[in-house]
Amino acid sequence: MRPTIRDVASKAGVSIATVSRALRDPQIVSKETQSKVALAAQELDYVPNHLGRQLAERRHAANGIVFPDLSGPYFAEVVLGYEAVAAELGRSVLLLSTRGRESAAAMVHDLAARTDGLVVLGRTVPDDALHSLVRRGVPLVLLARTPLAEIDSLNAENRQTARALAAHLTAAGAGAITFVGDPDLSPDIAERLEGLEAGAGGATVTVTRTPELDEGSGQRAGDAVVASGRLPDAFACANDELALGLMTTLRAGGVRVPDDVLVSGWDDVMAARYAGLTTVRQPMRDLGATAARMLDELIRGQRTEPRHEVLATELIIRTSTTSTTGTTSTT
Structure with missing residues (x-):
């Protein structure tokens, strides 16, 4: 049986309302509560019920990018490349920086519920959280990260x-x-x-x-x-x-x-x-642009086999x- 928000609340030892707040807006609860809820949700493989419905409807016209940190010219160039292609495709882009956030996995699950797919850059999210998203049918592309066999990946040659x-x-x-x-x-x-x-x-x-x-x-x-x-x-x-x-x-x-x-x-x-x-x-802008095109292929169902691309330097x-x-x- 699919776990419910009640199961998460019981495992974390908090109320259902607290779980809802922690997943929807983690800044309004304590860090300790964030961690308890995130851990319980991860262990139960829980995701809010609206995720599957919204992904099935594909009604967001938005993609998400998860970064470790949004500062610096590298990230800016990647985002510029990504946004240029996303604009061509008629999609908006939601950005999430995981720097200093203990409940990164829960926040990524929440972002997935508000987008049609995600690009995850670097070691921002643990592998088990990514596998959990894939099992739920969330389109994913890993950027500048060690590839996982069943998930699209894009890297620059190093x-x-x-x-x-x-x-x-x-x-x-x-x-x-x-x-x-x-x-x-x-x-x-x-x-x-x-x-x-x-x-x-x-x-x-x-x-x-x-x-x-x-x-x-x-x-x-x-x-x-x-x-x-x-x-x-x-x-x-x-x-x-x-x-x-x-x-x-x-x-x-x-x-x-x-x-x-x-x-x-x-x-x-x-x-x-x-x-x-x-x-x-x-090719920083090309990395962003290529990631956007790869994710769009997944969202549109144009292919099912994962791609693993490496761009020249x-x-x-x-x-x-x-x-x-x-x-x-x-x-």
């Missing part, structure tokens, strides 16, 4: 291009490379580190973990290096924001880029082009690692 980056840095004389960024924060970053290590040859690769992937974290990493007086031969940063923050602090501390140390990033945001930053160009060599500007492509 490992091969990171190997090419490592080869470029070592050819420029780097025997010691420091990777800046935490591989535990996302599958993309973990793959970039794996590719860098695989392509480093005889060079050593160490990791400086940062709590965030923003410019401030890059600046703090630069502060620590300047204070220590010990430089690697090259910094390979997990994204351009880290690299730009790092370069700012290094130069303020009298460290010359690229004469004293090489610096590279990832994404190729607009600021990277003006800063002369060697980086890897991600490109190594862009600029003056932060060499005095000669050029480009090297990789598929």
